[in-house]
Amino acid sequence: MLSPRRRGRVCHGRVIGVVAGCAALVLGITGPAASAAPHHDPARAVLAAHDGWGSAGPGTTGGSAATADHIYTVSSRAELVAAFKDAGDAPKIIKVRGTLDFNTDDTGAALSCDDYAAPGYRLEQYLADYDPAVWGRDQVPSGPQEDLRAASAADQAARVEVKVPANTTVIGLGSHARILSGDLQIENVDNVIVRNLTFEDAFDCFPQWDPTDGDTGNWNSEYDNLVVYGATHVWLDHNTFTDGRRPDSAQPYYFGRIYQQHDGELDVVKGANYVTASWNAFTDHDKTLLFGNSDSATATDTDKIKVTLHHNLFRSITERAPRVRFGQVDSYNNHFVVTPGQEYAYTFGVGKNSRLVAEHNAITLAPGFDPATILKKWSEAPITADDNYVNGRRTDLIAVHNAGIPAEHLTSGAGWTPTLRTRVDNPRAVPxxxxxxAGAGKIH
Structure with a gap:
């Protein structure tokens, strides 16, 4: 039993709020749980039939069948974790009020990078030890400072990574519900809905330097805003993802590379399957969506990583919108906006054994950006890219790519036709x- 935050009276062996009756149990989470909600309550919503891969088979219902004692309103990381633990795999609805900062202890006190740092770890010493002029560029760091960095990272991970149980709906209340500096993980469970939340700044205090990554090395970080890892039947709807207060442009450079503290905004990996992401806003980020995280994941990802993306906004995104391996990914009716002066590499990444269908999308490119780079070939795999509009004009993305980057010739025809679609809008109306x-605060 969770300890109550405020005094109440006992009803049927549980503490309930002073102003609430016995039908609404608090269970130690802020405010009384709602009684059975009316049908139109967004917290009771389920993914509609035929609405993307998430509707396949039994569909995605999340916690829509939750009883009154499994409805929670939370306003801190500790309360969110307690609600997940209390309800287990029973259908549950978690309503998020305000900002849940994951870099806080169980009392709600803020934690800084110094609080996670293992005794003896110092960034200045790490930089001195692994400077390429000293360490070289042929092997990844090892030794005392790298061991201390890894221990520090593990301490932060234990705090900022929070796992969502099966049969759960997590929904933000109002227009300002936010998960700050957190990595919400839907891992090896079934039937989860996440709606109406802003995910901001999942930052890694302890990025690792890898001089062997690419031609000049890279800083690599952990923590995505949201990860679907080996999970099935997931609906992500009307959320906003952003670096927010900590843009990459404000980060320093070490060894000639940006000290990258952000990983992805949304990853679908490790055999995850049957995911629909609709009406979300993905903004101001570098490596945005990764669907299938390794070319070697043949055993886990073959015939998996089935994801539908529709009616999402991608604004000021550098790359991976998405990058796909293995999956049958259906991307339609999305708006991709490349803004003046931003860093831009590509939008759709065609990876190993992928079967990407990208249709009826709108792409808005600022002057100076080459439409040939909208597609990026990582491995030999076919792609369907029909009826897409670039700056208001219908454009054959494959033909433009092949003409502009002939060394990365792409083959047309993904070999399958999506059938799990409901509303398909004219791409000229999509912007x-x-x-x-799209985004949090716009849920109906």
Whole structure:
């Protein structure tokens, strides 16, 4: 039993709020749980039939069948974790009020990078020990400072990574519900809905330097805003993802590379399957969506990583919108906006054994950006890319790519036709519809 935050009276062996009756149990989470909600309550919503891969088989219902004692309103990381633990795999609805900062202890006190740092770890010493002029570029760091960095990272991970149980709906209340500096993980469970939340700044205090990554090395970080890892039947709807207060442009450079403290905004990996992501806003980020995280994951990802993306807004995104391996990914009616002066590499990444269908999308490119780079070939795999509009004009993305980057010739025809679609809008209307309707605070 969770300890109550405020005094109440006992009803049927549980503490309930002073103003609530016995039908609404608090269970130690802020505010009384709601009684059975009316049908139109967004917290009771389920993914509609035929609405993307998440609707396959039994569909995605999340915690829509939750009883009154498994509805919680939370306003801190500790309360969120307690609600997950209390309800287990029973259908549950978690309503998020305000900001849940995951870099806090169980009392709600803020934690800084110094609080996670193992005794003896210092960034200045790490930089001195692994400077390429000293360490070289042929092997990844090892030794005392790298061991201390890894221990520090493990301490932060234990705090900022929070796992969502099966049969759960997590939904933000109002327009300002936010998970700050957290990595929400839907791992090896079934039937989860996440709606109406802003995910901001999942930052890694202890990025690792890898001089062997690429031609000049890279800083690599952990923690995505949201990870679907080996899970099935997931619906992600009307959320906003952003670096927010800590943009990459404000980060320093060490060894000639940005000290990258952000990983992805949304990853679908390790055999995850049957995911629909609709009406989300992905903004101001570098490595945005990774669907299938390794070319070697043949055993786990073959015939998996089935994801539908529709009516999402991608604004000021550098790359991976998404990058796909193995999966049958259906991306339609999304709006991709490349803004003046931003860093931009590509939008759709075609990876090993992928079968990407990208149709009826709108792409808005600022002057100076080459439409040939909208597609990026990582491995030999076919792609369907029909009826897409670039700056208001219908554009054959494959033909433009092959003409502009002939060394990365792409083959047309993904070999399958999506059938799990409900509303398909004219791509010329997509910028207006998606810009107005996507993201947190716009749920109906």
């Amino acid at each position: 207006h519809l998606v810009d107005r309707g």
